[in-house]
Amino acid sequence: MLFRQLEYLVALSRERHFARAAQACHVSQPALSEAVRKLEDELGVPLVQRGRRYEGLTPEGERIVVWAQRLLADRDALKSEVGALRTGLSGRLRIGSVPTASGAVAQLTAPFCLAHPLVNVEVAADLRSEDVLRQLRDFELDAGVTYLHKGLAENFRAVPLYEERYVLLTGAADAPAHRTAATWAEAARLPLCLLTGSMQGRQVLDEVFAEAGVRPSPRVETDSVAALFAHVRTGGWTSIVPHTWLHVFGVPHGMRAVPMTEPARAVPMGLVTVVREPEPVLARALREVAGRTDVAAVLDRLPGDSVPR
Missing domain, CATH: 1.10.10.10 (Winged helix-like DNA-binding domain superfamily/Winged helix DNA-binding domain)
Structure with missing residues (x-):
């Protein structure tokens, strides 16, 4: 064979x-x-x-x-382990991410690449949460950044990174200057552009809407957080986006972003790897970087005076 x-x-x-x-x-x-x-x-x-x-x-x-x-995964892990012993860590690290967390992945890849200059990193940033876990199980990914829910199987190892919170993103002309927060009931009445219903990021929003006793009817749905920003920029649309994406884009000119309240919601996000013994050297190295990187503190330092903190 x-x-x-x-x-x-x-x-x-x-x-x-x-x-x-x-x-x-x-x-x-x-x-x-x-x-x-x-x-x-x-x-x-x-x-x-x-x-x-x-x-x-x-x-x-x-x-x-x-x-x-x-x-095949064990063969590749063995090669990486031997290479690390001989010349230092090298090879290709494959990371998968749900779209809402893709802006946070750079907070890990930057220090990882600095610590391991011979490793190339490949990021798949538009995966559904179930696809991240499936590809980890099938050894198609080395690590994933996704939602940390209570039902996460025991064969996964998780490192908490930050809590995802939500902001209402509108055109500046559509948001009263005095508004410092928005309720989910108010948001449900606005012309919304949201993620598609099959994505866990949207399912989280629907759960909060249901908790507030309302049901949104978005006219536009997309699988891209960047596309949400693009639609709001055109005027006439409002969206609800993770606060972490404001760290990527800031609050673009002509827009306003205010925290979502009543209820406030914070969803834990983290780095997930498969439990294997011995643990593959690339996955272990990324986990070590995640353990000493305060991703939450970085993502909470948002640019601009109008950005919610």
Whole structure:
């Protein structure tokens, strides 16, 4: 059995198409198909349901893919560990983030890259919370920044980073100059632009609206926090955004931002990694950086006098 065969099987499971899997692995489709067939012969079980086109993995194939992902992840972790012992930490660190927290990821990547100049960092910043956890389980990510909820499985290790709070973002002409806060009931009556309902960041907002006894009816929905700012800039739209994004954009000219109250809500966010022994060296190094970085203090130092504190 070769690692290459396991890589092909994992790619086939991910891409669900022989040609795309072969392209992802930079080999020809016949070479990938033949390698998977040889793996089937060696294991003595069918791994792929074959018809005129790819029809999925067999039950045996689904189980083998889990082992293949784990073996490949352990191989990569071993390489990183040996490389760190020989020349210092190197390789590629893969971080996934929910959109509302993507502005906070830089507070970790900056000190991490300073401490480990030979490591390259790849950030996927528009993932749903469940996708962050799934990709961690499937060893497609080394770490994630997402919501820390009570149901987080025991096989995840979490480092709290900050609490996400919310502000009403409006055009300056739409917000009375004396307003220092906004209630959720008031916000529900405004022309809202919000995140899409499938995203946990939006689900958190809907829970708070329900607690306030109202239900929003946004005219525009998007999967991008930056797009929320862009819509408010055009005038005529109002949005509710995490306070952390004001650290990225400030309060843009022509807008106002005030805290959301009645009820006030703070949602814990953190760095999440998979519990593995031995712990992969890249994940451990990022966790150590997160443990000594006061992300909350940085994100609370917001620019501009009109920004809520």
